[in-house]
Amino acid sequence: MKKEFKVISELILQNSKVLDVGCGDGELMKFLKDNKTSKIRGLEISKNRVQNCLSKGLTVIEGNAENDLQQFPNNSFDFVILSQTLQAFLDPEKVISELLRVGKKAIVTIPNFGYWKVRLNLLIKGTMPVTENLPNEWYNTPNLHMCTLRDFFNFCSKREIKIFKSLALKNDKTLNLSSKNLAWRNLESQLGIFLIEK
Amino acid sequence: MNKLKQLKNIIITKPQKLDCGKEISNFPISYETYGTLNEKKDNAILVFHALTGDQFASGKNPITNKDGWWSYALGPGKAIDTEKFFVICANVIGGCMGSYGPSTIDEETGKPIGTNFPVITINDMVNAQYNLLGHFKIDKLFAVIGGSMGGMQVLQFVSNFPDKAHIAIPIACTSSHSAQNIAFNELGRQAILADTNWKNGFYEQNKTSPDKGLAVARMAAHITYLSKKGLQEKFGRKLQERDDLKFSFDADFQIESYLRYQGSVFVDRFDANSYLYITRAMDYFDLSKQFNGNISDAFSNTTSKFFVISFTSDWLYPTAENREIVIALNAIGADVGFVEIESDKGHDSFLLDVPDFLDTLGNYLKTNYKTVNEKRI
Numbered sequence: 001m002k003k004e005f006k007v008i009s010e011l012i013l014q015n016s017k018v019l020d021v022g023c024g025d026g027e028l029m030k031f032l033k034d035n036k037t038s039k040i041r042g043l044e045i046s047k048n049r050v051q052n053c054l055s056k057g058l059t060v061i062e063g064n065a066e067n068d069l070q071q072f073p074n075n076s077f078d079f080v081i082l083s084q085t086l087q088a089f090l091d092p093e094k095v096i097s098e099l100l101r102v103g104k105k106a107i108v109t110i111p112n113f114g115y116w117k118v119r120l121n122l123l124i125k126g127t128m129p130v131t132e133n134l135p136n137e138w139y140n141t142p143n144l145h146m147c148t149l150r151d152f153f154n155f156c157s158k159r160e161i162k163i164f165k166s167l168a169l170k171n172d173k174t175l176n177l178s179s180k181n182l183a184w185r186n187l188e189s190q191l192g193i194f195l196i197e198k
Numbered sequence: 199m200n201k202l203k204q205l206k207n208i209i210i211t212k213p214q215k216l217d218c219g220k221e222i223s224n225f226p227i228s229y230e231t232y233g234t235l236n237e238k239k240d241n242a243i244l245v246f247h248a249l250t251g252d253q254f255a256s257g258k259n260p261i262t263n264k265d266g267w268w269s270y271a272l273g274p275g276k277a278i279d280t281e282k283f284f285v286i287c288a289n290v291i292g293g294c295m296g297s298y299g300p301s302t303i304d305e306e307t308g309k310p311i312g313t314n315f316p317v318i319t320i321n322d323m324v325n326a327q328y329n330l331l332g333h334f335k336i337d338k339l340f341a342v343i344g345g346s347m348g349g350m351q352v353l354q355f356v357s358n359f360p361d362k363a364h365i366a367i368p369i370a371c372t373s374s375h376s377a378q379n380i381a382f383n384e385l386g387r388q389a390i391l392a393d394t395n396w397k398n399g400f401y402e403q404n405k406t407s408p409d410k411g412l413a414v415a416r417m418a419a420h421i422t423y424l425s426k427k428g429l430q431e432k433f434g435r436k437l438q439e440r441d442d443l444k445f446s447f448d449a450d451f452q453i454e455s456y457l458r459y460q461g462s463v464f465v466d467r468f469d470a471n472s473y474l475y476i477t478r479a480m481d482y483f484d485l486s487k488q489f490n491g492n493i494s495d496a497f498s499n500t501t502s503k504f505f506v507i508s509f510t511s512d513w514l515y516p517t518a519e520n521r522e523i524v525i526a527l528n529a530i531g532a533d534v535g536f537v538e539i540e541s542d543k544g545h546d547s548f549l550l551d552v553p554d555f556l557d558t559l560g561n562y563l564k565t566n567y568k569t570v571n572e573k574r575i
Binding site for chain 1: 503505524525528529531533534535536537538539540554557558561562565566568569
């Protein structure tokens, strides 16, 4: 399993109610179901992936996070997970506010556009960055709103969102992340993991 | 009609109060079973049929000699695997395959009840079938499953009996019959009523049969079960056994001939009055009205796990209406999964060979049966 998923699952409390937004083939859901909680739901846009999840006995709803989160009542989950998809939404701000309405807490992970290889790509080559984490060209990327770890920090402070815990992943190594070491972490890590709360 | 007497049935002696206010008792429910009930009695599935279905969901229907209506989904090794599950399927009341309906012979007069039969509802159908659990001494079903009107029965069953099924799978249905649904049903009913052979519903006494009206009703309904794309691909403008248009009202086009055939075979197996009564029951179905406008309240005590399924090309019970069920269930935090299956076979998709649908349904049942059993141990 991806290191990212291990880190996420460590943030989830036993027997809590969890919604995995963009749950894919249900890898994280299955792990959480076997190890943390049976009260886990998923939302996924791809029909095939939804079918795979349902076949595994996972409770998943076909839907789009941008429209279909509204069917869930306020605070109906303890944790809402959004893994590496925030940048692909038309309106990420609205999605974040929906996550925090539906969930008491949200876990959001972000591919870091401030990572040094990304920066170097643009600086030296003068082209839009193509890296392991961001494999698409500018004309076919699903990512509409890329951001850096610093951008997300700034966003949270502007919108008065509390960052409960923040971590960075550097080559599958978990590092602590805070406003004090942000300049360096924002350069060296590929991924940020944020536990946030309204 | 004598053949019908040989079908498996139970007689419900306990009086049942119907939604229309009348009470019925000592009436038959015809059913069929598939597979074997295990010792723990935890592998039973109740399958509900759609408008023109019956208890013969799989295998050969002994009355029509045709394959059961859900042969693609139900049988040994199929999605609803009868090597693993014990499946019960009953003819709804109002139907014409042995259960209490307008073609049942009134013992006093020796003639069919006809339109003296009370108007029934989906709720009445479900309450009648509930007696089967007692008959088989099943405390809790593993699953209730049904498509179209069968799906409506699933919703009503879980609402009436919130702790009697582990799994509920309503397929291609709605929680409330739409104006369009009612309109199409009314079209069918009017076709029957307009047939002079209908005789106010007492056609058998008059030794007639409203075959033409019933056939037209079936033809109109059949169009609603298919998709435009499906029809176009299968028939297009192809001509029926001729090289050119005949400048007449014969069936020039294959689609015309196909519909006429569907209409003509239907009247051999279905009773016109049953068609009136069952379509009426569907039109009256409105789960939200039963709960003062809030569908969620219909499921407030539910312990069931739901799996709602719709099809992309189904315009009779479109995805949006199926999604409303999902939304109502999510609003109360029920355990509900949902997928819209890609298919160009229209509303009929649930009856046909649609591998994505059959695989997902089969795997879902298999995995959840394991989980339910593990929990119990």
